[in-house]
Amino acid sequence: MKTIITSLFTLLALVVTIKANAQCNNFTKGKCVPALKPYIHNGQLNSTSLAPGENAELMMTFYAGQEYRIFTCSQELLGAVVYKVFDSNHKVVFNSEEAKQNNFDFNVKATQQLYIEVNVPKAEAKTGIVEQGCVAVLIGFKK
């Protein structure tokens, strides 16, 4: 009996997780992906739930002669989520906070690896419960 109940609760937990993933994906597909247009997204849904103070990093190769858009978006409850783009020498090539915009449109002259670091600002928990929110990093290219 105990085993059955444990299994049921594990199943319930899995359902909750799947539901949370679905909510984050729906947010990304509904609110973030359309903002990439007219760029064509690369088909990968880089979205996750982050808590205040956490960060995420994305690595990708960007090819010479191509035009790209990097775009991040996040749920309002996380506050002002910012990101920086670094080259392989860790030099900052874009800072969304300084540029005051979430999209970075650029042409690439030489193929290179870029690193995107997204930071969720720290926040004081008012209720004692740490609230997580969805953050997405999307990459699009032009034909």
Added chain:
Amino acid sequence: MKHLKLITLSVVTLAVTLTACKNTITENTNDEQDTTAQNAVNSEARKVFYSLPSPMELSSLLQKSGSKFDKQNLHDLKAVDHYNTNDSRALNLGVYGADLSYTSVFDQTQETMQYLKAAQKLSDALGISSAFNKNVVERIQTNMNNKDSLMNIISDSYLETDAFLNENERQNISALIISGGWIEGLYLSSKMAFVAPKNDVLLGRIAEQKLSLDNLLGLLGAYQQHESIKDLTVQLNELKAIFATIELASVETTVSVDPKTKTTTLGSDAKTNTLNEEQLKNIAAKVAEIRTSITK
């Protein structure tokens, strides 16, 4: 009391499950050299995504390099019914998906429909019916002569596939699809390079896959508990050893903004990347071997 135990048990189970899920893409960034308070903040849990260019982008790069379409290089359509495990279906969905991108970018209408059907079959077999469904097929048929729309529709299907698999905690399947697509892209590129050995742009694009291969291995690193991913990683590491003989030009990035168009250019005077005949031969042989192990 019994109820209290059950509630406690359920809360713990829930917490463990959620944490386990979260950690699949979390890397421990603790660094022994971190001493400052700022570094202490940075050493908190960090989620790392390894992203790869889509088969659509790789096909677009091939077209821009002036390469010629050759349908002989595509995967055999008759093989689509032979795959009976989820791992082989996922890898071959990646392969057929790359062929679909390749045929659509090179305006091969008939082949695009054939590879779409193959992708649809494997997608259905994997339970991802939302990705290449009847509606998508109709949209592709309607927009067959509008390349921009076509590329967007196919990219949407990739996104739908990735979203569905993420939602259902099947990220390992997603990683296999991405791997299959990247391997097929490199296979097609190397085949084209043999036909046009003086195509420097194409050779450069192949050499630069050294960077994307690192990202692919990074992506697969999170799923080493899956036997097929572990096996694929061994093969890709052998390919990495060949790529290690290629020295890519070092990039010193400058950022310039055109005041009129407001377009930013990440500039560099780095010389063009390339690879020699032997390197091309070795890469082509290894990627063909990996592809055969996937498509057999």
